[in-house]
Amino acid sequence: MNFPTPFAQYEGEVLPAWIDSNDHMNLAYYVVMFDYATDAIYDALGLGAAAYKSATNHGTFAVETHTLYDQELRLGERVRVVTQVLGVDAKRLHLAHEMLRVSDGKRAAAQEIMYLHVNLGTRRVVPWPGDLLARMQKAAAAHAVLPRPSWVGRRIAMP
Secondary structure: OOOOOOEEEEEEEOOHHHEOOOOOEOHHHHHHHHHHHHHHHHHHHOOOHHHHHHHHOEEEEEEEEEEEEOOOOOOOOEEEEEEEEEEEOOOEEEEEEEEEEOOOOOEEEEEEEEEEEEEOOOOEEOOOOHHHHHHHHHHHHHHOOOOOOOOOOOOOOOO
């Protein structure tokens, strides 16, 4: 399997409903766009709602996320999200997203996120099926050649 390295399949635009009282995109909608980027990589891995969830009644839950806001986004600006598979194990998937402004390539935001594989009937964490785990491991191996983002693993604290 040749997996796109880097993975940059999601592109979106700041919508009018997403603008807050500061005349820029509200912080919640950065997360929405990162979620759309997750949907894109899930589809490429065979983990998307149509191909996987509906057939298996399994899905993923986000267990932890860290979002960095670097630059404001204004109405109508377009972004591209570049996603890196940082790791995968028997029950988890670790991703890093970087949101880049299309007009100048500058990073607007970044998100690190950890997902758990869940049986949606029992609401319990379960191992990935072998074929899906193998696909995700191949994607992680393809992305292992990319530099690991320096912001991954950060924590929030007062100095």
